[in-house]
Amino acid sequence: MTASFKGEQLMDRRQFVAGSAAAAATLTVQPSFGQDAYPSRPVTLINPFPPGGAVDVVARPLASVLEPIIKQPAVIETKAGAAGAVGAQFAANAKPDGYTMLMHIVSISGFAEVDKLFGRQPKFTRDAFIPIARFIADPMVLVVNDQQPYKSLKDLIDDAKKNPDKLIFSSSGLYGALHLPIALFNKAAGIQMKHLPTNGGGPALTAILGNNSQVLVSSIAAASAQMKAGKLRPLACFGDKRAPAVPDVPTLKELGYNIEFYLWVGLFAPKGTPDNVVAFWRDASKKAASAEQFVAAMKNLGQDVAYQDQPEFKAFWDADAKRVESAVQSIGKVEG
Amino acid sequence: MEVLDSLLLGFSVALRPDVLFYAFVGCLVGTLVGMLPGIGPLAGVSILLPLTFGLDPTKAIVMLAGIYYGSQYGGSTTSILLRIPGEAASVMTCIDGNAMARKGRAGAALCIAAVGSFIAGTFGVIMLTLIAPPLANFALRFGPPEYTALLVLGLIFLAYMSTSSLPRTLLMAAFGLMLGTIGIDVMSGHFRFSFDIPELGDGIGIVPVAVGLFGLGEILSTPSRNVKTNVVSPKLRELLPTRTEWRQSTWPIARGSVLGFFIGIIPGSAHIISSFVSYALERRLSKHPEEFGKGAVAGVAGPESANNSASTGAFVPMLALGIPTGPVIAVLMAALLIHGIPPGPTLVNDHPKLFWGFVASMYVGNLMLLALNLPLVGAFVSVLRIPYAYLYPMIIMFCVIGVYQVNNSIVDVWIMLIMGVVGYGLKKFNFDPAPLVLGLVIAPIFEMSLRQSLIMSGGNWHIFLQRPIALVLLLICVVLLGLAIYGAVIARRDWRAKLAAAEAGE
Numbered sequence: 001m002t003a004s005f006k007g008e009q010l011m012d013r014r015q016f017v018a019g020s021a022a023a024a025a026t027l028t029v030q031p032s033f034g035q036d037a038y039p040s041r042p043v044t045l046i047n048p049f050p051p052g053g054a055v056d057v058v059a060r061p062l063a064s065v066l067e068p069i070i071k072q073p074a075v076i077e078t079k080a081g082a083a084g085a086v087g088a089q090f091a092a093n094a095k096p097d098g099y100t101m102l103m104h105i106v107s108i109s110g111f112a113e114v115d116k117l118f119g120r121q122p123k124f125t126r127d128a129f130i131p132i133a134r135f136i137a138d139p140m141v142l143v144v145n146d147q148q149p150y151k152s153l154k155d156l157i158d159d160a161k162k163n164p165d166k167l168i169f170s171s172s173g174l175y176g177a178l179h180l181p182i183a184l185f186n187k188a189a190g191i192q193m194k195h196l197p198t199n200g201g202g203p204a205l206t207a208i209l210g211n212n213s214q215v216l217v218s219s220i221a222a223a224s225a226q227m228k229a230g231k232l233r234p235l236a237c238f239g240d241k242r243a244p245a246v247p248d249v250p251t252l253k254e255l256g257y258n259i260e261f262y263l264w265v266g267l268f269a270p271k272g273t274p275d276n277v278v279a280f281w282r283d284a285s286k287k288a289a290s291a292e293q294f295v296a297a298m299k300n301l302g303q304d305v306a307y308q309d310q311p312e313f314k315a316f317w318d319a320d321a322k323r324v325e326s327a328v329q330s331i332g333k334v335e336g
Numbered sequence: 337m338e339v340l341d342s343l344l345l346g347f348s349v350a351l352r353p354d355v356l357f358y359a360f361v362g363c364l365v366g367t368l369v370g371m372l373p374g375i376g377p378l379a380g381v382s383i384l385l386p387l388t389f390g391l392d393p394t395k396a397i398v399m400l401a402g403i404y405y406g407s408q409y410g411g412s413t414t415s416i417l418l419r420i421p422g423e424a425a426s427v428m429t430c431i432d433g434n435a436m437a438r439k440g441r442a443g444a445a446l447c448i449a450a451v452g453s454f455i456a457g458t459f460g461v462i463m464l465t466l467i468a469p470p471l472a473n474f475a476l477r478f479g480p481p482e483y484t485a486l487l488v489l490g491l492i493f494l495a496y497m498s499t500s501s502l503p504r505t506l507l508m509a510a511f512g513l514m515l516g517t518i519g520i521d522v523m524s525g526h527f528r529f530s531f532d533i534p535e536l537g538d539g540i541g542i543v544p545v546a547v548g549l550f551g552l553g554e555i556l557s558t559p560s561r562n563v564k565t566n567v568v569s570p571k572l573r574e575l576l577p578t579r580t581e582w583r584q585s586t587w588p589i590a591r592g593s594v595l596g597f598f599i600g601i602i603p604g605s606a607h608i609i610s611s612f613v614s615y616a617l618e619r620r621l622s623k624h625p626e627e628f629g630k631g632a633v634a635g636v637a638g639p640e641s642a643n644n645s646a647s648t649g650a651f652v653p654m655l656a657l658g659i660p661t662g663p664v665i666a667v668l669m670a671a672l673l674i675h676g677i678p679p680g681p682t683l684v685n686d687h688p689k690l691f692w693g694f695v696a697s698m699y700v701g702n703l704m705l706l707a708l709n710l711p712l713v714g715a716f717v718s719v720l721r722i723p724y725a726y727l728y729p730m731i732i733m734f735c736v737i738g739v740y741q742v743n744n745s746i747v748d749v750w751i752m753l754i755m756g757v758v759g760y761g762l763k764k765f766n767f768d769p770a771p772l773v774l775g776l777v778i779a780p781i782f783e784m785s786l787r788q789s790l791i792m793s794g795g796n797w798h799i800f801l802q803r804p805i806a807l808v809l810l811l812i813c814v815v816l817l818g819l820a821i822y823g824a825v826i827a828r829r830d831w832r833a834k835l836a837a838a839e840a841g842e
Contacts (some may be wrong), residue, residue: 050663050666051378051381051382051385051663051666051667051670052382052660052663052666052667052668052669052670053666053670056382056667056670057673057674060385060386060389060670060674061389061602061674063386064386064389078382078743078744079743079744079745080538080743081534081535081537081538081743081745082520082534082535082537082538082714083520083537084643085534085537086534086535086537086538086745089534092565114525118525118526119642123534132836138370151634165794168791168792173522174523174525175525194791194792194794196480196524196788196791197522197788198522198784198788198793199522199784202603202660202666203603205659206476206653206659207480208478208480209476209481209657209659210477210478212479212480212788212792221673223680224678225658225678225679225680225682226658226680226681228678228682229680229682230682231681293389297389297674299676300498300673300674300677301673301674302673302674302678304736333524333525334523334524334525
């Protein structure tokens with residue numbers, strides 16, 4: 001009767017997670033065990049994007065391989081809002097005891113810069129987080145709707161130069177992960193296109209499929225089904241070398257534009273987290289990233305695990321933040 | 337018959353005992369999730385997602401989809417019995433469903449909701465089987481200008497939404513539209529009316545407002561009324577709808593099914609709108625519009641059918657195009673992706689067993705849900721026999737947990753509590769909160785699609801007239817307004833004629 005056993009398990013788990021709100025309250029009154037006992041209770045991974053989004057699809061398989069490694073449940077808590085700022089701010093203000101960790105993407109570097117642009121006091125900066133590990137880094141790809149005549153990036157740029165503000169590109173939102181790379185590209189190519197902001201990666205894809213926008217910069221994984229079906233035509237890739245998923249698509253570097261941009265997902269701890277806890281997470285992340293089940297799940301998403309341990313990840317993140325900041329500056333403040 | 341062959345293949349998958357079992361688990365969990373206020377299908381599906389990693393993809397999608405459409409059945413239960421919308425799409429069911437329950441027709445309302453849901457769900461699946469791919473391409477043509485025109489139509493329907501007077505309805509709607517402007521301006525990135533609370537960046541959620549206004553408002557106003565708890569145990573015959581009630585619900589169910597399906601396939605959060613539009617439509621077409629709000633059967637049958645059929649329609653763009661129509665569909669898509677099956681134009685050919693198995697499982701699932709829900713009607717109705725003193729604290733607890741669960745946000749709980757107080761005030765002054773909720777649903781989508789349209793056209797308003805679908809929708813609006821004006825003129829002439837006749841008579 002394995003089947004019915006599974007059924008019962010489902011119900012238990014469901015109730016368990018549904019009660020996580022109550023659990024969070026009870027956790028604070030639990031006596032704290034010594035440092036050596038870490039982790040002595042379930043760990044929360046903050047997902048700052050909606051369920052099914054960029055972080056969710058990585059975090060769920062990751063959590064399921066993490067649990068046997070850390071020997072505690074890893075509970076994913078969705079704190080979506082303001083394009084990932086709500087979850088990041090929540091994690092920045094969380095108690096740095098290693099029981100609240102943050103999964104975030106490339107856009108984590110942009111919030112403080114946008115706040116600066118608007119003359120607001122940043123709610124948090126990059127310094128609020130300790131990078132632990134990077135799990136995936138999917139290069140972006142520039143695609144056009146198949147009804148458009150452009151066969152190469154040069155065709156697109158030539159036309160855009162002749163007719164500024166004619167073409168429309170869609171994005172997941174102003175200063176979002178799909179807006180930043182195309183802003184860098186527009187600046188480097190010296191062209192102007194109209195921006196059609198939407199409220200997520202799905203709507204941005206819908207807009208280009210319906211030819212309501214003509215250009216989109218997307219992660220390869222998100223656009224791969226449409227590229228295979230011939231609905232979207234990839235023109236250039238934002239990686240430093242060609243991506244295995246689209247081997248025929250040249251990189252921007254090959255075409256003479258020094259631009260790189262990745263949709264990466266990494267793990268962060270709040271500032272002030274003890275060193276031994278950070279070391280624990282580096283070790284756990286390393287084991288989880290090489291777990292067969294996780295690698296297989298990423299493969300299915302059309303991704304290769306692009307694991308980086310803390311030192312490399314930190315160097316990567318610093319360089320990446322410069323790209324993001326310059327993209328935000330090149331977009332500037334939009335008069336609307 | 338290619339479709340029949342495919343469907344046979346599908347049923348050969350869907351009727352395997354193990355697949356049946358997972359479909360059942362999905363439907364059961366979905367019914368429970370839909371019943372608990374606030375805990376909507378999104379929470380249910382995303383919590384159960386990791387458990388499907390060990391399953392094969394067909395079973396996984398069958399179970400997760402079962403939760404999704406099962407919750408649309410369950411959502412009506414609390415709306416009818418307790419006037420608490422289990423999720424946003426059940427708001428309209430609260431009004432007449434609960435009014436029926438007050439008249440002692442709770443059983444009938446639940447039965448009609450279940451049967452309507454069944455018919456609409458099955459209709460949706462049949463449409464999905466027959467015309468999914470061409471329909472999906474039609475849905476893609478629904479860009480920002482078309483969406484704007486659809487929402488203009490929605491705004492016009494607002495006038496038919498409420499049982500209170502027109503100024504009161506419009507006042508509530510305006511209040512809802514204003515609340516809908518809270519949040520980050522998507523075009524310029526400015527925070528509007530957010531008072532430095534980042535959680536307000538994405539605006540005010542529909543669930544906390546709906547649960548607060550309807551559920552909490554109702555509970556808060558109960559102690560000031562003279563309530564008697566009826567402890568009559570209803571007989572089986574009283575639980576079932578009468579023949580008149582069946583007759584009254586036939587056409588609303590049919591119209592709701594068709595309407596819901598077509599609104600459902602449009603990418604965006606259109607399925608919520610489907611139940612609003614269906615309610616307004618039924619009220620407009622009804623011979624007795626004055627009964628709406630006082631327990632009109634059509635006011636339950638129409639919207640319930642519409643939201644079920646819309647939830648099936650929402651699968652069309654995902655399966656045929658690989659684009660999500662809403663948050664729940666996005667999670668289902670993620671589930672397929674994690675299992676290595678990219679939904680999209682190639683899905684039917686690459687994975688026929690999964691696709692048709694999934695479609696067939698929805699036929700089976702709808703039957704299961706009917707079998708699950710009808711016998712439970714008696715049990716659900718007995719909930720009303722619990723004295724309020726015990727029942728209401730429990731409901732408040734469920735509301736708080738449920739609303740928190742949606743976004744794990746304490747701000748949402750505060751919004752719900754504040755809206756509860758507002759709902760109490762509105763009830764005391766005899767305002768109807770439904771137009772407020774519709775205003776809140778429409779405002780952000782309307783603003784975004786209007787501004788997107790104007791970006792596309794470079795600020796030229798002709799775009800709404802150049803695109804055929806948008807033009808047709810706007811023409812419908814003009815006709816509706818014209819009819820309303822015509823009706824007003826006739827009524828006025830009528831009044832003068834009557835007066836003249838009366839004077840002549842004197």
